[in-house]
Structure formats: C-alpha cells, structure tokens
Amino acid sequence: MRDNVKLIAVSKFQPESAIIAAINAGQLFFGENRVQEALQKWPEIKLQNPEIKLHLIGPLQTNKIKDALKIFDVIEVIDRPKVAELLLKEMRILNKFPECYIQVNTGYEEQKAGILPEDADLFIEQCKEAGLPITGLMCIPPLNEDPKPHFIMLKTLADKHKLPNISMGMSGDYLEAIECGSTEVRIGTAIFGERTT
Numbered sequence: 001m002r003d004n005v006k007l008i009a010v011s012k013f014q015p016e017s018a019i020i021a022a023i024n025a026g027q028l029f030f031g032e033n034r035v036q037e038a039l040q041k042w043p044e045i046k047l048q049n050p051e052i053k054l055h056l057i058g059p060l061q062t063n064k065i066k067d068a069l070k071i072f073d074v075i076e077v078i079d080r081p082k083v084a085e086l087l088l089k090e091m092r093i094l095n096k097f098p099e100c101y102i103q104v105n106t107g108y109e110e111q112k113a114g115i116l117p118e119d120a121d122l123f124i125e126q127c128k129e130a131g132l133p134i135t136g137l138m139c140i141p142p143l144n145e146d147p148k149p150h151f152i153m154l155k156t157l158a159d160k161h162k163l164p165n166i167s168m169g170m171s172g173d174y175l176e177a178i179e180c181g182s183t184e185v186r187i188g189t190a191i192f193g194e195r196t197t
C-alpha cells in the first residue's frame, strides 16, 4: 500500500468557517464541484493562503471554462473533446496551465460525466498531443456496486498512459481505492460531517 496518498478535502456546501478550520489544521488540498460556488467562497481564502491547491471535481460546462481557470489549480473532470478543445484555447489566452485529469465513466452511467472506457485511450492521447497538461485520471464508481473493478480499471488505464495521478476514493470507499492504487482520495463527509444542503 502506498504511504503518500494525497487527501483532497471536499468542501462543497461547506461554509468558509469550516474551510478555514481545515486550513488551520494543516489541510492543503481542497475539492469543489461547482465553479460558481468556488468563485464565491475561494478568492479571498486563496489570497490569504497561497499554498492551497483547489481541485475541480464536478462537471465542467463549456460556458464555465473561463471562470474555472480563474480559481482552480487542478481540473479533474475533462470528459469530452469539446471541453478539451475550449479549455486549451482559454488556457493559451490566459497563459495559465493548471494540471488536468481526464474523468472516466467506468460504470457507463448516463447521469455521470466522463469519457467511456472504450474511448479513453484515444481521448487521452488526443488531449496530450494537443498540448493539454494531462497528468491523471479520475472516476466515481456507481453507488451500491463493488467499487474495486472500477478502481482497478482506472489504475490500469493510468499505468498504460503513464499518468501519475489517480483520483479515486471517497468517504465510503477510500480504503479500497488506496488498495487499488489511488494516489489521491476525495473526502467530504468523513472530514466535515454530513452536508445539510
């Protein structure tokens, strides 16, 4: 088992006071899943704490790309050619190149974002060739299913493409994710408690 798994504290729906408390306790990496919410909560906190790295872990609409680049240090959710293309275009305009991960829809769930597994090889290579700074993969296994096959699929794909960052595991399944090779777990409720909204 790896001993250097990164903890991403998922602070969606959490007030700034909870975020500050986590920062004061030494937490460096945070995840938010909505661009607008992040833009409301984070600019001042990041100004005061420039060492913080904020990850986008929720779906990215093309009309939110510019805003996402204002606030996020890692974008984990690239999932289709249109997003990849517009993101790269905007990165070049702003001369800002945050690390990017590709989200894989390992469970073929219609309601979830992510490139389908059979399209992933080509998409990863196309993103890299185009010049996107792709350094990892991310997945969210289906609820009420054994997450391990999904984690193994993501790890295998990441190794095949020599991508070092493997974002998988949440409050309910992070131990299994780490066993399967996760390099960063995204934990919300186990840190902050239940979300009320």
Ligand SMILES: *Cc1c(COP(=O)(O)O)cnc(C)c1O
Pocket (backbone or CB within 6 Å): 010, 012, 033, 057, 058, 140, 170, 171, 172, 186, 187, 188, 189, 190
């Ligand atoms: C909310 C969320 C998490 C954290 O989930 P918990 O079960 O609260 O740990 C992790 N990843 C994504 C993509 C999320 O949206």
